[in-house]
Amino acid sequence: SQQxxxxxxxxxxxxxxxxxxxxxxxxxxxxxxxxxxxxxxGLVHLIxxxxxxxxxxxxxxxxxxxxSKKSSxxxxxxxxxxxxxxxxxxxxxxxxxxxxxxxxGTKLQVIP
Amino acid sequence: xxxxxxxxxxxxxxTGEKVFLECVQDMDHENMFWYRQDxxxxxxxxxxxxxxxxxxxxxxxxxxxxxxxxxxxxxxxxESASTNQTSMYLxxxxxxxxxxxxxxxxxxxxxxxxx
Numbered sequence: 714s715q716q717x718x719x720x721x722x723x724x725x726x727x728x729x730x731x732x733x734x735x736x737x738x739x740x741x742x743x744x745x746x747x748x749x750x751x752x753x754x755g756l757v758h759l760i761x762x763x764x765x766x767x768x769x770x771x772x773x774x775x776x777x778x779x780x781s782k783k784s785s786x787x788x789x790x791x792x793x794x795x796x797x798x799x800x801x802x803x804x805x806x807x808x809x810x811x812x813x814x815x816x817x818g819t820k821l822q823v824i825p
Numbered sequence: 826x827x828x829x830x831x832x833x834x835x836x837x838x839x840t841g842e843k844v845f846l847e848c849v850q851d852m853d854h855e856n857m858f859w860y861r862q863d864x865x866x867x868x869x870x871x872x873x874x875x876x877x878x879x880x881x882x883x884x885x886x887x888x889x890x891x892x893x894x895x896x897x898x899x900x901x902x903x904e905s906a907s908t909n910q911t912s913m914y915l916x917x918x919x920x921x922x923x924x925x926x927x928x929x930x931x932x933x934x935x936x937x938x939x940x
Binding site: 746748753754755756757758761801803813814815816817818 | 829858860865866867868870913915917919928929930931932933934936
């Protein structure tokens with residue numbers, strides 16, 4: 714089964730609104746990452762948050778991590794039509810090689 | 826611009842054929858990975874490699890093998906292609922140092938259809 718599970722599976726918002734996606738995972742992690750995938754293309758790394766961090770910002774992106782609840786959220790502020798894509802969380806487990814396990818993704822549609 | 830290059834964007838092969846998917850990275854990364862992506866199942870790890878000539882099975886290695894003879898190249902081999910291997914295949918690389926904040930760099934993907 715997947716380590717990370719995103720919620721919701723699909724999200725549709727108007728341009729200018731904020732979009733929030735959530736990710737839950739099952740076991741202790743070294744770090745958690747968020748990726749974007751435009752239709753039919755490869756994934757693009759957005760942001761990485763380590764297990765000892767609680768919040769991180771990058772431009773219009775804000776990521777939070779709650780290790781006690783084993784969950785993370787990705788907030789995209791002031792969304793644009795170009796943000797339309799699928800978003801995946803990915804976890805790197807503690808110990809072992811740097812193997813990343815992906816969730817099934819949230820499909821975001823931003824309506825102009 | 827650093828990148829991961831997958832040799833084919835689209836590929837159509839016949840059942841039973843031996844299929845090679847090639848991936849090359851120019852970032853001098855130690856780790857390389859092959860995933861397949863299917864609707865509703867997300868990305869599933871097939872194989873990964875953390876050094877030349879080294880390989881580790883991922884979550885779904887059955888029906889696949891890999892080769893890493895040079896640091897920059899990681900090949901995925903379908904020994905005898907079957908229709909259930911029709912999928913999007915994604916290659917990725919990353920530096921060994923887990924303190925890196927860069928995550929994975931992905932190729933554009935190869936959409937393989939087995940008929």
